Amino acid sequence: MPPRPDGCVGEHLCHHAKTSLDDTARRQEIRLVHPIGPSVPSPWRQRALVPVLVSLCMLVAVISSLGAPLIPTIAAVDHVSVSDAQWSLTVTMLVGAVATPTMGRLGDGPHRKKVILTGLGVVMAGSLLAALPLGFACLIVGRAMQGVGMGLVPLAIATARDSVPPQRARAALSTLSLTTAAGVGVGYPLTGLLAETLGMYAGFWFAVVATALAFAAAALVLPRTPPRPAHPMDVPGALLLAFGMGGLLFALTQGESWGWGSPRLLVLGAVSGLVLLGWVLHGLRTAHPLVDLRLVRDRTVFAAHLTTMMGGVGMYLLISLVTRYVQTPSSAGYGLGASVVVTGLILVPFSVGSLAAGRVVRILVRTQPPVRLLPVSCLLSLAALLTFVFAHGRLWEIFVTMALAGLGVGMNFAVTPGLVVASVPAHETGSAMSFNQVVKYIGYSAGSALSAMILQAATSSGQEIPPGSGYRTAGLTGCAVWAATALVGYVLIRTGMRGGSLRMPDTRPATAGAGADSEGLVPGAGAQR
Structure with a gap:
C-alpha cells in the first residue's frame, strides 16, 4: 500500500487524538455524574447490592414500628401506665431524628461502610437488650438504641447513588424510599402475630436475628465509598439539633398527657423552637454544617x-x-x-x-x-x-x-x-x-x-x-x-x-452512562456539579 501524504497522516493522527480525548472526557463526565467507586466489585456483589440495601431499609421500617402494636401489652407486662408504655415508640423516633443527620454527615465522608456497619451493630445490641425480660427501663434503652437504625436509610440511598449502575439507579432510589412506607405495613401485622403466638418479646428476638443477617450481608456486599475529602464533624450543630428536635418531639408526644395548653408544654415548645432557630443560624455560618440548609x-x-x-x-x-x-x-x-x-x-x-x-x-x-x-x-x-x-x-x-x-x-x-x-x-x-x-x-x-x-x-x-x-x-x-x-x-x-x-x-435518547438519569426520575443528574 503506498504511503499516505504527510498531510493525510497528520490529519489521521489529529482525528485519532481528538477521538481519544473525546472518549476520555466522556468517561470522566460519566464518572462525575455517577461515580461507581475506586474499584469495580465482582458481578455477584453488583447484583446483590440493591437487594441488600432494600433489606436494610425494610429492616429499619419494621423495627421502628415494633413498639406500636405492643403498647397495651407492654403496659400490662411491665406494670406501667399506657402513657409510659408509649415511650417504647416515642424514644425510637426521638433518637432516630437526631441520629439520622449525624450519621448522614459521617457517611458523606470516606467511612460510609463503617458507619453503616456500626449502626447495624448498635441496632442489634439494642434489639437484644429489648428482647431480654430485664424490666421496662432496659426495654426503653433497647428501643432507643434501635432508633439509631433510622439513620441507615439516607446512607443506603447515598450508596445507591454512588455504586448502582446508572440503568438501575432510578428504580433503586425509588424502591429504597418506598420501603420506609411499605415496611410499616409489614411491621404491624408481624408484631401482632408474634405477640399473640409467642409472647411480647418474640418480635424483639426476630429483630436480633434479622439485624445479624443484615450485618453479615452488608459486610460482604457493600462497596467502598468513592474517595472524597473528610470534613470535621459539626459537634455544636449536632448538639443544637439534638436538644431542639428532642424537645420539640417530646412536647408533641406529651401533649395528650400534659394537656395542649399546659404552661410546661408551651415553655418546652418555645425553648425548643429557639434552640432550632439557633441551629439554623449556626448552620448558615458554618463552612461544613451537619445539614447544609442552603440547599433547601x-x-x-x-x-x-x-x-x-x-x-x-x-x-x-x-x-x-x-x-x-x-x-x-x-x-x-x-x-x-x-x-x-x-x-x-x-x-x-x-x-x-x-x-x-x-x-x-x-x-x-x-x-x-x-x-x-x-x-x-x-x-x-x-x-x-x-x-x-x-x-x-x-x-x-x-x-x-x-x-x-x-x-x-x-x-x-x-x-x-x-x-x-x-x-x-x-x-x-x-x-x-x-x-x-x-x-x-x-x-x-x-x-x-x-x-x-x-x-x-x-x-x-x-x-x-x-x-x-x-x-x-x-x-x-x-x-x-x-x-x-x-x-x-x-x-x-x-x-x-x-x-x-x-x-x-x-x-434526549439515552447515551452510554446516562441510563436512568436521562429517563426522568433523577432530573438534571447529567449536570456537572
Whole structure:
C-alpha cells in the first residue's frame, strides 16, 4: 500500500487524538455524574447490592414500628401506665431524628461502610437488650438504641447513588424510599402475630436475628465509598439539633398527657423552637454544617422536603385514626372491635399500594417531569382521607382507604429522593437525604400527635372513648392539610418552571452512562456539579 501524504497522516493522527480525548472526557463526565467507586466489585456483589440495601431499609421500617402494636401489652407486662408504655415508640423516633443527620454527615465522608456497619451493630445490641425480660427501663434503652437504625436509610440511598449502575439507579432510589412506607405495613401485622403466638418479646428476638443477617450481608456486599475529602464533624450543630428536635418531639408526644395548653408544654415548645432557630443560624455560618440548609433554597428541594413532611403528617394521622377506630368495640356505637392481628393486617393494603406506586411512577416519568407528580400524590392522599371520613363502617372500606393512602404516600416517597439527589452536589447526598428523613420523622410525630389532640378534644369529661364525630373532625382536618400541601406544591412548581429554577429531565435518547438519569426520575443528574 503506498504511503499516505504527510498531510493525510497528520490529519489521521489529529482525528485519532481528538477521538481519544473525546472518549476520555466522556468517561470522566460519566464518572462525575455517577461515580461507581475506586474499584469495580465482582458481578455477584453488583447484583446483590440493591437487594441488600432494600433489606436494610425494610429492616429499619419494621423495627421502628415494633413498639406500636405492643403498647397495651407492654403496659400490662411491665406494670406501667399506657402513657409510659408509649415511650417504647416515642424514644425510637426521638433518637432516630437526631441520629439520622449525624450519621448522614459521617457517611458523606470516606467511612460510609463503617458507619453503616456500626449502626447495624448498635441496632442489634439494642434489639437484644429489648428482647431480654430485664424490666421496662432496659426495654426503653433497647428501643432507643434501635432508633439509631433510622439513620441507615439516607446512607443506603447515598450508596445507591454512588455504586448502582446508572440503568438501575432510578428504580433503586425509588424502591429504597418506598420501603420506609411499605415496611410499616409489614411491621404491624408481624408484631401482632408474634405477640399473640409467642409472647411480647418474640418480635424483639426476630429483630436480633434479622439485624445479624443484615450485618453479615452488608459486610460482604457493600462497596467502598468513592474517595472524597473528610470534613470535621459539626459537634455544636449536632448538639443544637439534638436538644431542639428532642424537645420539640417530646412536647408533641406529651401533649395528650400534659394537656395542649399546659404552661410546661408551651415553655418546652418555645425553648425548643429557639434552640432550632439557633441551629439554623449556626448552620448558615458554618463552612461544613451537619445539614447544609442552603440547599433547601432550591425550590425543587424545598418542594420535596415540604411534601415529604406533610406526607409523614398525613400517613401517621390516618394510621393513628384507623388503628384506633377498628379496635374500638362496636358497643361504643361505632368501631369494628378488631384484634391486634387484624388491625395489623389492615396496613397490608397500605404496603401494597406503596409498592404499586413505585411502578406507576416509573411509567408516568416517561412522559411527565417527576416534580409534577408531587401535587398528584397529595390529591391521592386527600382522596384516602375523604374515603375514611364518609365510608368506614365495614372492613373492606378500611382496606380501600389504606390502599389509596399507600398509593399517595408511595408516589410521594418514590419521587422525592430523585428530586433531592439531582439538586444537590454528590458529596452532599447523604446529608441532604438525612434532612429529608428528619422532616419525615417530624411529620410522623406531628400526625400522631394531631390525631390524639383532636380525639381528646372531642372526648367528653369522664369518658374514655371519643364519639364518632371526633374521627370525622380529625379526617376533615387531614383533608385540609393535604389540600393546602397540594396547592403550595403546585404553586412552587409553576413559579419554579417560569423562573427556570426547577431542573427538568433530559428527554434526549439515552447515551452510554446516562441510563436512568436521562429517563426522568433523577432530573438534571447529567449536570456537572
